[in-house]
Amino acid sequence: MNYRNLTPSMSLLLAFEAAARHESYTRAAVELALTQSAVSRQVQALEQQLGVTLFRREGRTVKLTDVGRLYQREISEALGRVRSATLHAIAHQAGGGSLRLATLPTFGSKWLLPRLHEFYRSHPDVLVHINSRIEPVDFATSGIDAAIVVATSELPGLICHRLHAEELMLILSPTLAATRPSWSPKDISQQVLLSVANNANAWGEWFTHHGLAHQAMRLGPSFELTSHLIQAVRADIGIGLVPRILISDELASGELSSPALPFASARSYYLVYPPRNQALPALEAFRSWLLDKAGMELRG
Structure with a gap:
């Protein structure tokens, strides 16, 4: 040939x-x-x-x-x-350019996008193209420069910046929450429990944390997106266990209710990228902004 x-x-x-x-x-x-x-x-x-x-x-x-x-x-x-x-x-020569960023869909829509205008205010010459990804990113073939992921530890072969530890919160619809003056772990265990597919062990860890028998779990539907689980809780389909940062607006507005039973997950959010992308000007600018923002809000 x-x-x-x-x-x-x-x-x-x-x-x-x-x-x-x-x-x-x-x-x-x-x-x-x-x-x-x-x-x-x-x-x-x-x-x-x-x-x-x-x-x-x-x-x-x-x-x-x-x-x-x-x-x-x-x-x-x-x-x-x-x-x-x-x-x-x-862009490397000019100091601007674009960044192709993969992020978890609900984290992107609930936390990142409402704040991204602040990044553009200080970096008007940089464009951040957002790609929603749930599955692991293949940096060799996807064309993605960096990703925001959730994991139990740093990912091998990638540069990883820990943004914050995941804290899970119980969420109930206001209608369900009003049926009891207070909610104990045992009360929660008797409800239909909704889960997200990429964190299927969350309820098991929560039950272990509170000394409850796993056999008592009433597992309900599983959802690919946390945003869909939130909608299901609003619709009184069951109770959810989701990251605090993804439901702060709903809790503040009263659209959702949460008993005072937070749970520290074993997972954390990370900004990750292959070493070859470390010096990209757009990534350098975004990394600096994101780490500062995470330091002030997520860990503060």
Whole structure:
């Protein structure tokens, strides 16, 4: 095999990617400031080099073939990484740029996003692109620069900054809370207990902490997102056990109620990233702001 055929020129790839995204040589030509015939020639040259048919011609229109659609997906991701790498190089020289940050969905919406305007106020030349992720981030393939995660310890192979320890709070709907003058751990154990899938052992740890038999647990539905569990508690489906920082607004407004039975989880929130990203200007700015903010609010 001629390995040069596996690395087509950038001009061919750009023409194909634009034509594939629009499924139109005409619209691709406008985007690339080329003629329609030039785009067509470049796509044909790419097909000849690869030995595959990427488009079907249907009258005056073109449609991706199955292999063309597969190639488009891979090439679009690869070109995105090339563009991102270029932006990072430019940003490193200019001291600004962008940061692709993965965060837990509810932490992002309940804590990070309401405060992010403060970061932009002091760093107007930096953009933070937020990606919601529950599953572990693969920094080698995802294009993510850094992530905010929850874990029981630092993650191997990554630089980890501990933001704060997770404190779990019981949450009840105001209607359920009003059925008793006070709530004991035994009272809680008799209710339907809601959980979040990525912290399935939380209720077991809570029962152990309060000396209750695990056999007494009445486990109810499990939710992928903490925000969905919160909504389920509001709807009187059961009782939740969630991080304090994610329900402060609801407790303050009276939308939720909580007995005075906080529980220190074994987990903590961390900002993590691979060592190769440590010197990215956007990450340096965001890391400094986040650690200061966490120090003042989360640990304070």
